[in-house]
Amino acid sequence: MSRAVSFILFISILIVVLGAPVSAHWNARMGHKMHFPQFPDDGDVYASGDFFLADDWQCSQTGPVKDIHFWGAWMNDNPGTITRFELQIYDDVPAGTGDIRHSRPGNLLWSETILPEDYSVDGPIIHGDWGTQVWYDPGANLCDDFDQVGFWQYNVFLPQNSWFQQTEGEIYWLAIKTVVAEGDRYWGWRTAENHWNDDAVWYDDQYGMWIDMAECVPGSGEGFPYVLGDLNDDGLTDALDLQYYTNWWYQGGPPPIYEYPPGSGFYPAADVDGDCANTEADINRLQQYIFDQIPMQYCDPYIPNISLDLSFVINDHEPGDITPMLPTLTEYGAAVLLVLLIGSGILVMLRRRHIRLQ
Numbered sequence: 001m002s003r004a005v006s007f008i009l010f011i012s013i014l015i016v017v018l019g020a021p022v023s024a025h026w027n028a029r030m031g032h033k034m035h036f037p038q039f040p041d042d043g044d045v046y047a048s049g050d051f052f053l054a055d056d057w058q059c060s061q062t063g064p065v066k067d068i069h070f071w072g073a074w075m076n077d078n079p080g081t082i083t084r085f086e087l088q089i090y091d092d093v094p095a096g097t098g099d100i101r102h103s104r105p106g107n108l109l110w111s112e113t114i115l116p117e118d119y120s121v122d123g124p125i126i127h128g129d130w131g132t133q134v135w136y137d138p139g140a141n142l143c144d145d146f147d148q149v150g151f152w153q154y155n156v157f158l159p160q161n162s163w164f165q166q167t168e169g170e171i172y173w174l175a176i177k178t179v180v181a182e183g184d185r186y187w188g189w190r191t192a193e194n195h196w197n198d199d200a201v202w203y204d205d206q207y208g209m210w211i212d213m214a215e216c217v218p219g220s221g222e223g224f225p226y227v228l229g230d231l232n233d234d235g236l237t238d239a240l241d242l243q244y245y246t247n248w249w250y251q252g253g254p255p256p257i258y259e260y261p262p263g264s265g266f267y268p269a270a271d272v273d274g275d276c277a278n279t280e281a282d283i284n285r286l287q288q289y290i291f292d293q294i295p296m297q298y299c300d301p302y303i304p305n306i307s308l309d310l311s312f313v314i315n316d317h318e319p320g321d322i323t324p325m326l327p328t329l330t331e332y333g334a335a336v337l338l339v340l341l342i343g344s345g346i347l348v349m350l351r352r353r354h355i356r357l358q
């Protein structure tokens with residue numbers, strides 16, 4: 001093979017390599033088919049135990065869900081071996097249904113087992129300024145700073161016979177449980193930086209129900225999904241809540257938002273004097289807060305209202321769909337550099353040849 005032919009071959013391979021998609025990892029340029037991509041932030045919720053976690057999304061365009069992407073990390077940066085992901089999609093039970101004040105997964109619409117050969121992983125991704133990150137285990141009620149710094153992006157491209165048909169405007173829930181080979185390695189689903197609709201939930205076998213989650217506070221414990229004094233769950237604490245309280249307390253009206261633990265008869269949102277009990281004194285305290293701005297106090301183990309969502313993206317891409325994107329400025333720079341290097345290589349080669357021929 002002549003040098004010229006080898007050179008053309010080399011350049012052709014280079015063009016093919018540079019032109020092809022670099023990987024099947026999702027990036028923002030690939031778009032999404034949900035309210036907005038829920039990007040990762042700096043915490044993880046344990047998801048390799050015996051329960052599912054779930055968060056909700058609203059479909060933005062009718063059609064098949066072909067790819068699902070999510071982020072996760074290992075407790076203490078101690079990676080294990082993922083045997084499989086269990087993914088599920090549910091329809092939505094709106095807030096208020098069955099006297100439960102938070103929305104949650106309803107009917108199971110779709111489920112799929114994702115084996116290691118069915119997904120790609122990108123990472124570890126490290127944000128230098130985040131430091132140690134929160135680890136939350138809702139089943140064990142554990143919340144702490146752990147040493148996990150890196151996290152990973154998981155990319156699942158579904159085969160055509162596993163696509164899920166979604167309808168614009170509908171709300172669905174994505175549930176994930178991860179199975180890890182080693183008993184002493186723990187995988188967490190990364191929390192999301194932006195809140196959308198309702199909090200993420202975990203499935204509690206003991207109560208047979210999806211439990212609302214709130215972001216936990218290391219050193220202080222779990223956060224709980226309510227606003228102090230907002231008994232009627234409209235997001236405000238005002239005279240309507242006082243009316244709601246007296247109606248519940250004296251007239252047997254509907255109870256406040258959010259009983260915890262479920263079935264205990266204790267409503268942290270209504271415990272506005274912080275003695276961890278619902279009594280008549282709370283009515284007076286709520287009145288003082290509303291009319292005299294005397295601060296309320298919450299019951300310490302139940303820190304109110306820090307919403308928690310989980311990081312994921314729903315899309316309709318197939319790996320073959322990923323057309324080469326316009327290169328970024330950095331990629332342009334790299335291409336120009338490459339051309340210059342190749343050019344100078346050719347010059348050197350021709351010169352040597354010229355010298356030899358003389």
Ligand SMILES: [Ca+2]
Binds near residue numbers: 198199
């Ligand atoms: Ca949500």
Ligand SMILES: [Ca+2]
Binds near residue numbers: 235236237
């Ligand atoms: Ca209210």
Ligand SMILES: [Ca+2]
Binds near residue numbers: 271
């Ligand atoms: Ca109280």
